[in-house]
Amino acid sequence: VGIIGTGATAVQCVPHLGAGAKQLYVFQRTPSSVDIRNDHETDAEWFRNLGSGWHQERMENFNTLVSGGFAEEDLVNDGWTEIFRNLRSMVMEDTGGELTKEELARKTELADFMKMEQVRGRVDSVVKDPETAEKLKPYYRQFCKRPCFHDDYLETFNRPNVTLVDTEGKGVERITEKGVVVGGKEYELDCLIFATGFEVGTDYTRRAGYEIYGTGGQTLTAKWKDGMRTFHGIHTHGFPNCFVMGMTQTGLTANIPHMLKEQAEHISYIIKRGLDGN
Incomplete structure (x- = not known):
């Protein structure tokens, strides 16, 4: 099985494909930023004690935080809200929030770099093969591509039946009757999956x-x-x-x-x- 793409769709598909396919080739143009999702079962007692309107309150709380606003409590507390919590914390640190545009830009870039270093460090801690790990590291600022969150995506590349085919930013060369060609090498496939996005500019x-x-x-x-x-x-x-x-x-x-x-x-x-x- 081959899958073209390593964005939000592929990040969700690859763990299942790796578990079921005899051999999986993941064709990558640009690595995604994949942070931990830290998903777990909802505590039944906690859920029973939620008051009326809890879902609306959580949605509004999330929107406030990711829009750069302030909320006394982070009701969602996930990877998205963490990004903006960290940024706000750095902006407020030692300044009380009084910053010039230049200082704000510098703080923002520093917060971004620190987060991306954390994401890259997680790749090293999860992926056993150093060469594969290096290819899976996002080399850009956090919002250059949509951030992804998954607990099993990186771990999948430790499977002996899963191969990362990095195209060095070029994409696949061509598709043949037998499979996919990258770097002059043909990868024979029985099934090819396109995880390459969706239409937004058509009628x-x-x-x-x-x-x-x-x-x-x-x-x-x-x-x-x-x-x-x-x-x-x-x-x-x-x-x-x-x-x-x-x-x-x-x-x-x-x-x-x-x-x-x-x-x-x-x-x-x-x-x-x-x-x-x-």
């Missing part, structure tokens, strides 16, 4: 699988032929009963479920006003 209706028609028979594809045009990412002129949910041209938050909930409530309000005759 909305192409991705949805159906066409949407507005007033006068205008199609949404024609309306958006030069790009998406909406009001708050929800409404588009000429399609009065069509509501769009998603991340484009809207009030985006780091916590996507929170954003979708806000959109759903707004759309529900508009529909209810319409049904009420107002």
Whole structure:
């Protein structure tokens, strides 16, 4: 089995593929930053004692922290909130938060470097083969690529049936009838998995699988032929009963479920006003 890509999709797939495949080749262009997820079972007693509205409170707490705001308590306490806790801590240290733009940039870069050194150090502590470990280390600042969190991804490369094929930033050369070619070498495969991302720049209706028609028979594809045009990412002129949910041209938050909930409530309000005759 071969898998092209080492981003968020592959980080989740590789541990399972490594456990089930006779031989797994992981084709890498750029290594991901993979920190510990530290997942564990939820304590049943703790869960029973959660008050009403706990989920909404956690979502809002998360959004506040990852947006650079201050919260007395970190209710989520995961890798994402840690990033911003560390940055805020460094900014406040010895300065009380009074910084010039230059000082803030320096503090931010230092906090970023310290975190990435921690991530790179984890690779060394988990991956046994030094050469493989070196290739798995992210060499960039933390948000150059989407940070990933997984407890088993790096450990998978200690399996004798798992091989990292690093393309040195070039990507695979070509795909043949038998497999994949990298660096002039052909890797024969029975199954090839593309963990290479998803479409975001194609027609909305192409991705949805159906066409949407507005007033006068205008199609949404024609309306958006030069790009998406909406009001708050929800409404588009000429399609009065069509509501769009998603991340484009809207009030985006780091916590996507929170954003979708806000959109759903707004759309529900508009529909209810319409049904009420107002």
